[in-house]
Amino acid sequence: MAVDDYAFGRITIAGRVYTKDVLLLSDGVHSPWWRKEGHSLDPGDLEGVLADPPEVLVIGTGYYGNMDVPEKTLKALRDKGIEPRVARTTQAVEELNRLMGDSARIAAALHLTC
Template identity: 85%
Template sequence: MIDDYAFGRITIEGRVYTKDVLLLPGEEVHSPWWRREGHSLDPADLEALLEDPPETLVIGTGFYGNMDVPEKTLKALRDKGVEPRVARTTQAVEELNRLMRTSARIAAALHLTC
């Protein structure tokens, strides 16, 4: 579960992260999580996640929503049976916490800043 999120900072299970995070099912956190192109999410950026795809991937596009999620990325997720949910990171964190109460096969890719 996400304890708290503010611009550039997220707390997961009591641990603070200041770099973008990829949260895999089972609450395994990869941080810093880097993308090929800083403000665009490419399918290759999700390789670790797609090795054992979750049911749902919550994508946080940043505090102001500046990270782009191209259609090719959404298609790659759907082709693997993953339901993408895209929102600004504040709303994505709320959605993630809600979903984690009902399913263990939830993952998240969260951009923490812009």
Template identity: 50%
Template structure:
């Protein structure tokens, strides 16, 4: 999977355009990702991604970085042995693309604010 383009509210992954938040798995894209508390990322919001067993999880907090990732969410992910990177979505996309051939990488990306 490769992210070919990202701008506010829009991402192109392997030639397909998405306009809602996504989780990019090694073999598929989940474009139905939403968070129970919107801009506050909880452990439950990442349960499918965690269950997929990634070595690395890249979290994109939005174009302006408005999505909050609380310490308890980070601690939970790290306790599962997951290396976590939290960045504004533009930077998260760049980081994801550096790992694109690594099967142990998942990206959860908030596309708007």
């Protein structure tokens, strides 16, 4: 599912606008997506991703990149065979859309604001 547009605090996916953080999984868009600690990504925040592991998880850390992705989270993903790709959300959206043309199973976790 490609992203049509992204700007600070707002993302459009398949023509629908979301103003809360989103998870894009094989079964669709999940929003709002909440984390235990707002600006830190814990493995527990990715239960839906870990339950049905994609090959690649694109992680958007916010417009300014303020969401931290600790090593323990990256390790939990790699241990499940998931390749994490972490970037500010603007670049993460570009990467996600680029990857959509590949045959790999792709998921995304996108923080929309700071």
